[in-house]
Amino acid sequence: MLTAIIDYESGNLHSAEKAFQRMAREVDAGTVVVTGDADVVARADRVVLPGDGAFPACAAALRGHSGLFDALVEAVETRGRPFLGICVGMQLMASLGREYQDTPGLGWIAGEVIRITPTDTALKVPHMGWNDLVIDHGHPVFDGISSGDHAYFVHSYQVHVENAADRLAHVDYGGDVTAVIGRGTMLGMQFHPEKSQAAGLRMIANFLRWTP
Template identity: 40%
Template sequence: MNVTIVDYQSGNISSVINSFTEVAKGKVNLEVTSNINKIKSCDKIVLPGQGSFKSCIESLNRISGLVDTLKDFAIINKKPLLGICVGLQMFADTGYEEAETRGLGWIPGKVSKIDNQNGKFKLPHIGWNEIEIQKESKIFKNIKNKSHMYFVHSYEFIPEDKSVISATTDYSSKIVCSVERDNLFGTQFHPEKSDKIGLKLIDNFLRL
């Protein structure tokens, strides 16, 4: 099996590469690339994202054919794709970080700034927080409800269809921290920074 981590110059993704490399040993062939042909021919994709929604979308669009290739892979051919942090947020129709920016439009919804309740909650939301699993999910297999994951974000994905939500976390409000729809998976938290439980989630994705 061939798994591709898409490197589209969206910031430092070394921890994503390191954790997937650790879990993938002997199980799958892992490649880090933005080569369109290699992405087309792989079996699974990991779409990381660091920085702002706007900068990540712009970075994707700078690589000719990449957005269409990802759409064909995930939406047309329905192969497994995991979005991490802004990688998840970009599934949305629109993001409002820096400026109103059109997203990939794969899961209807928007990405808005977390309501910090007049400074009651610090932004960005950084550190370990408990997740509440909302539905049976392939990537949460053998992961206990109320596990702790690591977060770094100021914006949240608000999907129109609440049935895609697979987990939430409590920070100012119930924030969507994981989605699952068919072959599409996304986490707002960073599994690659979430110790053994995060590695288990990565293992679940690679075993799909």
């Protein structure tokens, strides 16, 4: 069993690598590698797409690395491998990003990435720090997780889904802010599970054991 964390130079992956490797050992989920090798991604049993920074830059970086974009599509769309997008990696699952300029996403979740606009002007953007999850729809990734468990966020944009069934969890930050999306074999987390202590590690373990 091989889990590939895609390295397309979109941020520091050290924390994610260590967290996924730790939980893979605990639940006997095989090997976790950080890789920019398209062949490794294409044959992986699970794929994780992290991302930090702006949507257009991450989208360009993913498409700009030789073969990586096609390998990701092959693994997820053609072979149906379980997929997890984290932070901007989740946002890239949407149809369109509106950050700075309109930029196409992967189109796996119908919707667009828009700026967070809290109704309370005292709330700052970016949304940074801990917030309580509100689970909208049950999913195996939430095994052992309840509404009220908290996760660590750092972001200014969120995925606004077209289909309510695709939003699996949200948080309240002067209004609903999408926290987890999913459809079929695909999941996305706006927060950083690798930095979300016990709840985040539990969700990583659940993803590594998930057999959609």
